[in-house]
Amino acid sequence: MERIRAGRAYCALCGTAIRPDDDALLTPDFLAADTDHLWRFADAAMHRACFLVWDRRKEFVARYNRLARRWAALGGSPTRMTSEGDVVASAVAERDESATRQ
Numbered sequence: 001m002e003r004i005r006a007g008r009a010y011c012a013l014c015g016t017a018i019r020p021d022d023d024a025l026l027t028p029d030f031l032a033a034d035t036d037h038l039w040r041f042a043d044a045a046m047h048r049a050c051f052l053v054w055d056r057r058k059e060f061v062a063r064y065n066r067l068a069r070r071w072a073a074l075g076g077s078p079t080r081m082t083s084e085g086d087v088v089a090s091a092v093a094e095r096d097e098s099a100t101r102q
């Protein structure tokens with residue numbers, strides 16, 4: 001988030017500068033292969049508004065969550081990405097979802 005706070009980040013989706021007071025997110029660095037068509041969107045800054053209307057958003061989130069389940073199965077701490085692009089501890093997220101169903 002340092003780049004965003006310093007006003008030096010550019011949105012990976014629209015290409016314009018992200019101002020320090022913009023609602024922005026920094027995606028996790030989770031794709032290793034630079035041949036991957038989603039690679040340039042990992043470890044990238046973007047406006048939240050751009051992320052929410054991104055045509056590959058669902059694919060990107062599903063990709064992260066599939067890998068996150070694999071890391072958790074290997075003993076890592078369980079996390080998941082919400083549809084808004086935030087990475088949260090998955091136990092907390094599941095509790096939140098069951099709370100909204102009641």
Ligand SMILES: [Zn+2]
Pocket residue numbers: 011012013014015016046047050
């Ligand atoms: Zn943008």
